[in-house]
Amino acid sequence: MMTGLSSNGETIRLKTLKELAEREQRELRFQGGHSLCAGCGVPLVVRTVLNAIDTPVVVVNATGCLEVATTRYPSTAWNVPWLHVAFENAAAAASGVEAAFRVLNRKRKNGRPIPFDLPEDVRIIAFGGDGGTYDIGLQALSGALERGHRFTYICYDNEAYMNTGNQRSGATPPLAHTTTTPVGEQSLGKLQQRKDLTEIAVAHHVPYVAQASISNWQDLVRKIQMAVQVDGPSFLNVLAPCQRGWGYDPSQTVEIARLAVETCFWPLYEVIDGEYRLNYRPRKPLPIAEWVKTQGRFRHLLRPENRHLLDALQEQVNREWERLLRKCEGRLLEV
Amino acid sequence: MTLVVTPRLEAAQLLTGAQAVAHAMRQIEPDVVPVYPITPQTPIIEEFAQMVADGRCDTEIINVESEHSAMSAAVGASVAGARVMTATASQGLALMIEVLYIAASMRCPIVMPLGNRALSGPINIHCDHSDAMLARDSGAVQIFTENGQEAYDYTLMAVRLAEDQRVLLPVIVNLDGFTLTHSAEAVELLPDEVARAFVGHYRPLYPLLDTARPTTQGPFDMPDFYYEHKRQQDEAMRGVLEVFPEVQRAYAEATGRNYRGYYEAYRLDDADFAVVVLGSTAGTAKVVVDTLRDEGQRVGLLKLWLFRPFPHAAVAEALRGKQAVAVMDRALSFGSWGPLFTEIAAALYGLPEAKRPRLHNFTYGLGGRDVTPDQIAEALTRIQDPRTPAVMRYLGVRA
Numbered sequence: 106m107m108t109g110l111s112s113n114g115e116t117i118r119l120k121t122l123k124e125l126a127e128r129e130q131r132e133l134r135f136q137g138g139h140s141l142c143a144g145c146g147v148p149l150v151v152r153t154v155l156n157a158i159d160t161p162v163v164v165v166n167a168t169g170c171l172e173v174a175t176t177r178y179p180s181t182a183w184n185v186p187w188l189h190v191a192f193e194n195a196a197a198a199a200s201g202v203e204a205a206f207r208v209l210n211r212k213r214k215n216g217r218p219i220p221f222d223l224p225e226d227v228r229i230i231a232f233g234g235d236g237g238t239y240d241i242g243l244q245a246l247s248g249a250l251e252r253g254h255r256f257t258y259i260c261y262d263n264e265a266y267m268n269t270g271n272q273r274s275g276a277t278p279p280l281a282h283t284t285t286t287p288v289g290e291q292s293l294g295k296l297q298q299r300k301d302l303t304e305i306a307v308a309h310h311v312p313y314v315a316q317a318s319i320s321n322w323q324d325l326v327r328k329i330q331m332a333v334q335v336d337g338p339s340f341l342n343v344l345a346p347c348q349r350g351w352g353y354d355p356s357q358t359v360e361i362a363r364l365a366v367e368t369c370f371w372p373l374y375e376v377i378d379g380e381y382r383l384n385y386r387p388r389k390p391l392p393i394a395e396w397v398k399t400q401g402r403f404r405h406l407l408r409p410e411n412r413h414l415l416d417a418l419q420e421q422v423n424r425e426w427e428r429l430l431r432k433c434e435g436r437l438l439e440v
Numbered sequence: 441m442t443l444v445v446t447p448r449l450e451a452a453q454l455l456t457g458a459q460a461v462a463h464a465m466r467q468i469e470p471d472v473v474p475v476y477p478i479t480p481q482t483p484i485i486e487e488f489a490q491m492v493a494d495g496r497c498d499t500e501i502i503n504v505e506s507e508h509s510a511m512s513a514a515v516g517a518s519v520a521g522a523r524v525m526t527a528t529a530s531q532g533l534a535l536m537i538e539v540l541y542i543a544a545s546m547r548c549p550i551v552m553p554l555g556n557r558a559l560s561g562p563i564n565i566h567c568d569h570s571d572a573m574l575a576r577d578s579g580a581v582q583i584f585t586e587n588g589q590e591a592y593d594y595t596l597m598a599v600r601l602a603e604d605q606r607v608l609l610p611v612i613v614n615l616d617g618f619t620l621t622h623s624a625e626a627v628e629l630l631p632d633e634v635a636r637a638f639v640g641h642y643r644p645l646y647p648l649l650d651t652a653r654p655t656t657q658g659p660f661d662m663p664d665f666y667y668e669h670k671r672q673q674d675e676a677m678r679g680v681l682e683v684f685p686e687v688q689r690a691y692a693e694a695t696g697r698n699y700r701g702y703y704e705a706y707r708l709d710d711a712d713f714a715v716v717v718l719g720s721t722a723g724t725a726k727v728v729v730d731t732l733r734d735e736g737q738r739v740g741l742l743k744l745w746l747f748r749p750f751p752h753a754a755v756a757e758a759l760r761g762k763q764a765v766a767v768m769d770r771a772l773s774f775g776s777w778g779p780l781f782t783e784i785a786a787a788l789y790g791l792p793e794a795k796r797p798r799l800h801n802f803t804y805g806l807g808g809r810d811v812t813p814d815q816i817a818e819a820l821t822r823i824q825d826p827r828t829p830a831v832m833r834y835l836g837v838r839a
Contacts, residue, residue: 161651165516176659186648188519189658190542194512200502201472201516201524206649208471208500209522215498220643221521221650245512248505 119157119326128156132184139175139182144355146345146362147171147234149319150261154230155185157329161224163202164188167195167237170268171261193241196249196258199231203254228333229256235276236266239302243275250309250338257332257339260302263347271350275300278370279421280414282402283350293405293414298421306340307376313339315375315384319346320363324373324384331375344371352401364396369426374433383433390426393419445697447589447628455627457588457620461527461553461613462487464595466497467635468551471522471642474502474513478532479565480617481555485527507532511539511550518548519657521647523599525550529617530557530571537578543610544579545673546658549602549642550610552580553595556719556770557617558807566808567617569718569771572747573779579673580610581680582748584718586704588627591615593697594745596630599639600687606679608645614747616720618808630695638694677749684746702751704743705758707733711740714759714797715766715820716784718744721804721811725768728816739820747780752787759788762797764823768816768835770805777801777832798823804835812836 119125134155141148147170155162163186166172172189175182190198206227213219233242238260246258265283266272273283277295282288286295306314312335315328325343332339346362348355365371368391373384394415397403406415455463458481465473465488475485492499502517504510510526518524528536533554543550559570572582583598585591591613598611615621630638646655661669681702688699704722707729708714717725722743732739742758744751759765765788769778776782781801788796802819805811815835822828 163520163648163651173660176656178659178661178665181656181659183656184654186651186654187656188516188648189660190512190515190546191539194509194539197504197509197512198516200504200509201474201513201518201522202520202648204472204474204500204502204513205517205520205522205524208498209520209649212471212498217641219521220641221647222652223521223647223649224651227649227651244505245509248509251505252503 119323122322125153125156125322125326134162134185136182136184138180140177141170141174142349142355144348144358145170146263146319146347146358147261150259150343150345151232153319153322153325154259154329157326158228158333161227163227163229165195165199165202165229165231167231167233167242168192168268169234169237171232171234173268192237194245195231195233195237195242197245199229199256199258200249200252200254203229203256231256231258233258233260234268235260235262235264236268236274239275239300247309250306250311250340253337255337257329257341259341259343261343261345263345263350265347265350267347267350276302280403280406280418282405288405293411294402303342306342307379310379311338311340312336312378313375316342316371317373318344318362318366318371320359320366321373321385328375331377350402352404353399357399361396361399364391364399367391368393368396368422370396370422372426372429374429381429381432381434382436382438383430384438386437393422445589445593445699447626449626452626452628454624455588456483456622456624457591457615458483458555458622459487460588460592460627460629461595461615462491463629464592464635465525466491467630467632468523468525468596468599468639469497469636470499470525472500472502472514472517472524474504474510474517474526476504476507476510476528476532478507478529480557480621481527481529481532481553483621484553484555507535508539511536511543514550515539515543515546515548518543518550519546520649521644523642524548525552527553527555529555530559533571533575534559537574540575540578540580540610542658545669547608547676548610549608551595551598551602551613552610553591553613553615555617555621556614564807565617567619568806568808569614572612572614573771573773575612576748576779579677580612580748581607581677582612582614583745584614584747585620585745586720586722586743588620588625591620592627592629593691593699596635596638597687597691600690601680601683603642604683604687605645607676607683609676609680614719619720634695638691680746680749681751699745702744702746702754703758704745706741706743708740708742708758710738712738712763713765713820713824714740714742714762715768715816716742716744716780717768718747718770718780721768721770721816724811724813725816728813728820731813732817732820737820737824750783750787752783755784755787756791759784759797760791761795764798764800766800766802766819766823768819769801769803772803772806778803798826798830800828800830801832802835803832809836
């Protein structure tokens with residue numbers, strides 16, 4: 106039934122982007138014509154996710170860029186059932202959908218007629234940006250993960266509140282310029298660390314947690330297929346650059362996401378039943394400066410007098426990377 | 441004339457309001473019930489959870505981590521195609537409010553008992569109607585009940601009302617915290633099969649889980665459509681005025697229990713002076729009316745069942761020609777008249793001046809302050825003096 110990886114992670118059928126595109130030809134689950142920005146990383150996440158799943162899908166969407174740009178009434182970009190309730194509650198609303206699916210199926214098995222065409226099987230996917238997930242939606246996400254609903258929460262992380270114009274979020278990296286942590290005479294951008302949401306999800310002891318990037322699409326496809334197969338909650342944190350907020354040319358989105366991976370700023374890893382696996386190890390990690398220099402939000406770090414800040418950032422990336430390697434104990438699962 | 445149900449004692453059980461409502465929920469057998477504990481609603485969901493645990497009804501309970509998530513999960517399940525209930529009170533409702541507005545706008549027929557309680561601060565767990573008034577403009581239908589029997593009956597009726605395709609709105613069934621939720625009295629339950637047949641099966645219009653026919657629900661509106669959607673929602677709410685009596689009639693036919701109209705009029709027809717209340721205070725007010733009648737005073741009571749939508753025309757008709765009316769508010773609207781008072785005043789404004797009663801507003805019973813017969817008698821006595829100015833007065837509060 107599943108295309109792609111079985112739960113032990115050994116096989117994958119989607120070898121080329123062409124194959125992924127062919128799946129889209131078969132069933133166009135997310136259509137063009139929406140008003141997401143040129144070069145936005147988010148539709149890449151959505152299309153890859155929806156094309157990676159064979160079964161019927163229900164999407165629950167938190168308020169954010171993805172929601173407002175794809176469902177401006179009376180239009181919609183979605184060819185799958187789609188629900189938006191509010192900003193902070195996608196996980197809670199998805200809990201309700203999942204509970205409804207489970208109980209209606211049970212009642213049908215017990216002989217109660219269901220007055221509509223209820224599918225035998227469905228995958229419930231929640232999409233939220235980093236604002237709606239790291240920050241205001243964290244409580245609902247935590248509750249839903251703890252309760253064990255069978256659904257997959259996908260955070261598309263563009264590292265700030267981009268829907269309202271690039272304000273800092275709990276996902277914004279240190280020293281980034283945002284409109285609420287602006288760089289100025291007395292300020293060097295965001296002063297705090299990022300919240301490590303992926304590790305927070307891991308701490309819920311859910312069956313599957315992973316970090317992925319739109320640049321490594323096969324890895325993303327495999328992770329989605331893993332995530333929707335587990336019997337319980339799963340969580341994916343996907344880096345999705347924002348050309349408006351990060352300040353780069355729209356043609357560079359995938360490349361900049363790739364640099365985040367190659368500099369070890371955004372490691373690709375997964376945690377299956379608590380066991381860490383590294384999914385990609387750069388042969389020779391690039392200096393963080395290679396990623397930083399591509400983006401306007403970090404422009405101030407390139408000034409000679411701020412060299413020490415860049416060094417500090419590099420040290421931090423190194424430290425976190427080493428920590429992750431220790432957690433993975435050398436278990437590398439590359440695709 | 442309003443006929444009111446009195447439990448037949450031989451068929452009645454000694455139940456708290458919370459237990460009575462939990463039994464209604466068991467008979468309704470909603471598909472999904474997200475629950476979060478909050479005083480004084482907690483015994484409702486505890487009783488119900490035990491019934492589910494004992495296999496007495498097949499419901500998916502979601503033990504959510506907040507009331508905000510309770511209403512969010514309720515919306516998710518309702519849109520998915522399930523019959524959904526939850527329950528709350530006070531701060532819980534306050535936390536839900538954001539999503540309650542959305543539930544109404546998405547036309548989710550979620551039925552929710554509300555154990556009425558004061559709002560913080562200062563924190564107080566006891567009864568008043570501040571929480572219900574907080575939800576006044578949310579788009580949820582609001583019914584107030586006087587006793588455990590009404591709380592039970594209206595919980596069943598609320599399902600039919602909410603799910604009527606002319607309505608499709610959340611319905612809140614208010615029952616006074618502790619006074620009703622925790623106090624035991626004689627309540628006559630319907631046989632399970634009668635209750636179940638009355639509520640019937642839920643047929644959702646556009647279930648999200650009908651994956652072969654995908655729908656986009658909860659989209660983004662610009663100024664070109666938002667206004668029209670709000671107008672439709674308001675028209676649905678106004679439609680309740682038509683459906684509510686129909687549901688009461690259907691309930692009477694199915695159960696032999698006669699509730700008629702938007703309000704109960706107690707010794708009101710020939711009264712010159714009237715008191716208007718919501719909820720359990722009506723029981724005390726009836727005693728006062730009887731006492732004052734025995735003394736020869738022509739007084740009566742109007743107890744509203746339906747608060748949203750507000751039945752302005754019917755209320756105007758009921759109070760037309762009275763000399764004076766005391767409106768009892770168990771909530772404040774800071775810097776304004778009481779929320780019930782403003783509705784009554786608006787209802788009476790259209791009457792010809794000669795038929796328009798003098799109106800008085802009394803605030804009472806905030807934060808669970810005891811409501812004595814003396815206080816209601818004081819209100820009914822004061823308004824009989826035409827020289828009494830119509831300022832807002834506080835009953836039972838220290839200066």
